[in-house]
Amino acid sequence: MTLKDIALECGVSMMTVSNVISGNHKKVSKQTIEKVNAVIKKYDFVPNLMARTLSSKSSHLILLVTPYVKTQELDSIYNQYLTELIASIERELMENSYYVLLRSVYEPKEIEVMYKTWNIDGAIFLLPFFNETIEQIPDYQNKNFVLIDSYADIKGVAYSRCDDYQGCFLATEHLIQNGHKKIIFAAEHEGNLLLEKRFRGYHDALKKHGIDFTPDMCRPIVPNYEGGLEFGRSINRDTLNFTAIVSTSDLCSMGIMRGASENGIKCPNDFSIIGFDNLSIDEFTVPKLTSIDQQISLKGKKAVEQLLNKINKTEKENVASIETKLIERESVKKI
Amino acid sequence: MTLKDIALECGVSMMTVSNVISGNHKKVSKQTIEKVNAVIKKYDFVPNLMARTLSSKSSHLILLVTPYVKTQELDSIYNQYLTELIASIERELMENSYYVLLRSVYEPKEIEVMYKTWNIDGAIFLLPFFNETIEQIPDYQNKNFVLIDSYADIKGVAYSRCDDYQGCFLATEHLIQNGHKKIIFAAEHEGNLLLEKRFRGYHDALKKHGIDFTPDMCRPIVPNYEGGLEFGRSINRDTLNFTAIVSTSDLCSMGIMRGASENGIKCPNDFSIIGFDNLSIDEFTVPKLTSIDQQISLKGKKAVEQLLNKINKTEKENVASIETKLIERESVKKI
DNA sequence: CTGAAAGCGCTAACAT
DNA sequence: ATGTTAGCGCTTTCAG
Numbered sequence: 072m073t074l075k076d077i078a079l080e081c082g083v084s085m086m087t088v089s090n091v092i093s094g095n096h097k098k099v100s101k102q103t104i105e106k107v108n109a110v111i112k113k114y115d116f117v118p119n120l121m122a123r124t125l126s127s128k129s130s131h132l133i134l135l136v137t138p139y140v141k142t143q144e145l146d147s148i149y150n151q152y153l154t155e156l157i158a159s160i161e162r163e164l165m166e167n168s169y170y171v172l173l174r175s176v177y178e179p180k181e182i183e184v185m186y187k188t189w190n191i192d193g194a195i196f197l198l199p200f201f202n203e204t205i206e207q208i209p210d211y212q213n214k215n216f217v218l219i220d221s222y223a224d225i226k227g228v229a230y231s232r233c234d235d236y237q238g239c240f241l242a243t244e245h246l247i248q249n250g251h252k253k254i255i256f257a258a259e260h261e262g263n264l265l266l267e268k269r270f271r272g273y274h275d276a277l278k279k280h281g282i283d284f285t286p287d288m289c290r291p292i293v294p295n296y297e298g299g300l301e302f303g304r305s306i307n308r309d310t311l312n313f314t315a316i317v318s319t320s321d322l323c324s325m326g327i328m329r330g331a332s333e334n335g336i337k338c339p340n341d342f343s344i345i346g347f348d349n350l351s352i353d354e355f356t357v358p359k360l361t362s363i364d365q366q367i368s369l370k371g372k373k374a375v376e377q378l379l380n381k382i383n384k385t386e387k388e389n390v391a392s393i394e395t396k397l398i399e400r401e402s403v404k405k406i
Numbered sequence: 407m408t409l410k411d412i413a414l415e416c417g418v419s420m421m422t423v424s425n426v427i428s429g430n431h432k433k434v435s436k437q438t439i440e441k442v443n444a445v446i447k448k449y450d451f452v453p454n455l456m457a458r459t460l461s462s463k464s465s466h467l468i469l470l471v472t473p474y475v476k477t478q479e480l481d482s483i484y485n486q487y488l489t490e491l492i493a494s495i496e497r498e499l500m501e502n503s504y505y506v507l508l509r510s511v512y513e514p515k516e517i518e519v520m521y522k523t524w525n526i527d528g529a530i531f532l533l534p535f536f537n538e539t540i541e542q543i544p545d546y547q548n549k550n551f552v553l554i555d556s557y558a559d560i561k562g563v564a565y566s567r568c569d570d571y572q573g574c575f576l577a578t579e580h581l582i583q584n585g586h587k588k589i590i591f592a593a594e595h596e597g598n599l600l601l602e603k604r605f606r607g608y609h610d611a612l613k614k615h616g617i618d619f620t621p622d623m624c625r626p627i628v629p630n631y632e633g634g635l636e637f638g639r640s641i642n643r644d645t646l647n648f649t650a651i652v653s654t655s656d657l658c659s660m661g662i663m664r665g666a667s668e669n670g671i672k673c674p675n676d677f678s679i680i681g682f683d684n685l686s687i688d689e690f691t692v693p694k695l696t697s698i699d700q701q702i703s704l705k706g707k708k709a710v711e712q713l714l715n716k717i718n719k720t721e722k723e724n725v726a727s728i729e730t731k732l733i734e735r736e737s738v739k740k741i
Numbered sequence: 742c743t744g745a746a747a748g749c750g751c752t753a754a755c756a757t
Numbered sequence: 758a759t760g761t762t763a764g765c766g767c768t769t770t771c772a773g
Contacts, residue, residue: 073766084744088767100742117522121465122485122766124456125749150686152487156474161510170524171508173470175496187452189505253469296690327688351485352687355631355660408750420759424752457750460765510768 072114077205080110083218092118120170124190131169133378134185135160136201139175150349152367156219157202157370167379179204186214195219199265207317215381217374222264229381229389231374235265238363238395239272242317244363245397247280251315251406254282254295257302257327258319259291266294266319271349286338288313292323303330303381306342314342314406315318321346321362324402328356339404349398358401366393407449415445426455427687455505459525466504469520469529469712471536474510486685487702491532494706502714514539515701521549528713530554534600550716552709557599559562564716564724566709570600573698573730574607577652577680580696580732582615586650586678589617592637592662594626599627599655604682608652623648627658634658640663641677649677649741656681656688656697659737663691674739684733693736701728719727 083103091107099107110116124130135157161171164387169192172183185191193215197206202223205211211388212227216327232341239256256273260266268316270289277284292298294349298319303326318324324346328338338344339358346353347362380387409427413420414730418438425433426442434442440463445451459465470492496506504527522528528550531540537558540546555567572593580634581589591608595601603646605624612619627633638661653659659681673679674693681688684699708726715722 072767075766086744087742088742093768098742103742115518117519119458119460119525119766120523121459121525122749123768125454125460125766126768128749130456150489154485154488157508158510161508162474165510173492173506173508175493175498175500183450184452188455189454190454201746278769288769322690329690329692353691355657355664355687356690356691357664393461409752410750420751421753421761422759425759428752433758457765458752460767461752462749463765644745705758 072116072351073151073383074118077107077110077114077116079358083107100358106353128190128191130190132172132189132191133164133169134182134191135171136182136188136194136196137173137175138198138200139177151352152348153197154371155367156371160195160367163375167375176201182208193217195374195378196221199223201327211272212313215378217378217381219370219374220265222268226368229377231370231377231391231393232369233365233393233395235268236272236275237396238347238365239269239317239319240276241272241395241397242347242363243273244280245277245399246315246317246343246345246403247276247282249315249343249403251266252282253394254288254315256289256317257292257299257315257323258289258294258353269319294319294323295311296322299326299328300330301326303336304333305335307332307334308336311341315403316342316344318344319347321350321360324360324362325352325356328402342368343398343403343406345403349396353398353400356402361400361402362398364396364398366396369393407451408671409453410447412442412445412451412591413652418442448651454470459544459632463525463619465527467507467526468499468504468507468508469496469517469524469526471529471531472508472510472516473535474512474647477700481681486687487683488532489713490702491706494703495530498707498710502710511536514542517543519728526554528717529573530709530713531556533588534558550711552716554705554709555600557603564712564726566712566726566728568700568705568707568728568730570603570724571607573682573700574604574654576607576730576732577682577698578608578611579615580734581650581652581678581680581738582611584650584738586618588648589623589650589652590645590648591624591652592658593629594636595624604654618636629654629658629660631657633662634663635665636661638671640665641671642669646671646676650738651677653679653681656683656685656695656705659695659697660687660691663737664696678738680732680738684731688733688735691737696737697733697737699733701730701731704728 074085074088079086084285087099088101088107096104116384135331164171172189176182180382195217199221205225216228218230221230243254254379256270258266260270274284290302292302324344327344346360346362349362353360353362373393377391409420413423422434423442424439426439465567499506507524511517512583530552532554534556534659537556540560551563553563557566578589592606593601595605599643609619625637627637659679664680681695681697684697688695705728708728714725
């Protein structure tokens with residue numbers, strides 16, 4: 072069943088059917104529209120987008136780019152994170168009649184190949200691992216790129232990310248409001264644009280409430296489970312010179328809690344901690360972990376919004392900054 | 407840059423270039439092949455698959471089908487699970503020059519629409535939620551379907567799933583080998599094909615080692631975190647008439663451990679437990695959770711193998727049953 | 742408002 | 758071993 076068959080049965084030309092389907096309703100009379108739609112419905116006709124793309128160049132295909140790494144190498148945070156992100160993006164694109172091609176990419180060249188192969192209409196980079204490669208892609212300014220979680224400053228692309236500054240500001244302020252003054256920041260942030268934003272939020276919250284920041288309050292740990300575990304194990308009654316920790320990931324927080332508990336230092340009685348990401352496992356830890364929620368689905372939705380703005384050349388702000396939320400559980404104690 | 411341009415520059419016909427690209431090397435002389443390949447390389451020419459599909463009908467596009475549900479409704483197990491599964495499938499398809507279209511599907515009709523729209527070459531159903539809908543899809547026997555984790559018995563489709571029977575057999579036997587005799591099975595399995603297999607594995611392991619099964623050894627709980635929590639809370643010194651639990655999900659195990667510990671009943675001293683799925687969070691629980699590993703990546707790889715067999719009409723067994731593995735951690739105590 | 746002609750980039754089928 | 762013809766299903770362009 073093709074456009075031609077529909078046209079024949081309706082006694083009109085292919086162009087008329089095409090116009091009805093494309094929603095060019097100004098070019099067709101009401102009666103014709105109804106007649107054509109009836110026949111389309113009768114046969115459950117669905118236009119072939121391969122053919123449409125070939126002649127019109129626009130495929131309605133969006134490339135979702137993930138890094139090509141061994142699955143095991145992906146920090147487990149990405150598991151939950153990516154599923155939710157991809158699901159929300161797919162849903163939002165679907166509602167706008169776009170389709171999702173998923174591809175793990177190792178070198179920038181592959182992006183270009185995908186464009187030539189499938190006439191891609193745009194791409195969303197799901198993780199901020201592509202900052203350096205994007206500018207190597209030919210004509211990247213005109214390729215409708217959206218970067219997620221990236222603070223790179225690349226001309227012509229759009230961004231969707233959570234407000235990392237505000238997230239750690241919130242966390243820090245919450246600790247202060249619970250009576251904490253000796254609050255440390257648990258991540259090496261130098262050289263990492265995202266972590267620098269988070270550090271800045273922590274720093275400025277201290278400042279706002281008249282607490283001096285000194286360099287020893289920043290602990291240069293790697294913010295994953297192992298890094299947290301190592302740091303946690305270094306905590307004992309002698310080194311416990313703080314009452315609260317601003318962490319930059321839930322898994323890191325879990326590592327810290329586990330490591331410290333090996334020395335009999337327990338959260339929340341001996342120290343309070345706030346994570347980042349609001350993973351569902353936060354409900355399963357002991358104590359349940361207070362965390363900063365990233366609103367992942369909203370981030371995906373906004374990424375699609377940015378993309379459609381680019382595709383439709385709607386002149387808009389090219390950064391979506393998603394508000395974070397504090398999710399209170401049991402890892403912060405009022406002192 | 408098109409086939410035509412390459413043909414022109416080489417001084418040959420389009421068909422010759424096409425044959426070189428498709429690997430029809432019997433139809434072209436060695437010199438011509440080299441000449442053509444040189445020009446292709448010179449211009450980084452990539453053939454347009456929209457055009458190829460239009461004339462050849464084969465798109466090299468594979469549909470990955472997930473259920474369309476609210477993200478929040480997806481049990482968190484699927485998060486980690488799906489990411490790893492999708493990553494392994496994408497990788498394997500990519501290596502065979504296939505491309506991945508991702509789509510969440512609400513009703514069977516949508517599958518048919520995707521086929522008409524994009525000339526899909528086959529589909530993999532990532533979760534066993536489609537058993538009832540598949541047979542409603544027109545011509546489903548010839549559509550190259552692979553179902554993951556399904557025990558449905560549908561004509562003409564292929565399957566990739568872990569050996570659930572063997573998984574719980576392994577778990578039960580491991581407990582027995584650690585001296586346990588009073589072992590309960592923690593899931594309502596009736597009416598669920600997959601859970602029935604697991605129960606059978608548990609049952610047969612008991613039998614093999616001369617332990618009688620009595621109906622009270624099967625606890626009809628819902629095998630997720632909440633169900634586990636509820637059951638765990640029901641355990642106290644009076645009701646603790648077993649020494650070990652075969653659970654059918656890691657999250658359920660975590661719920662049980664948490665619920666029981668609220669009553670002062672601790673794993674592994676008061677009872678042993680083995681989970682199912684081997685989630686990475688098993689490393690973070692206290693005690694670390696012994697579990698049955700599903701080899702998710704292998705499952706994805708085998709799913710692709712099944713699919714390619716169908717596409718290439720290679721006559722093979724249409725079920726891939728993935729061996730499970732026991733991952734020992736700290737939740738089983740020798741008694 | 743409606744239609745005819747031409748062509749998107751490729752390949753199947755049939756030549757030579 | 759190589760080339761020619763026709764056509765995949767749709768839209769663009771230009772005419773009426």
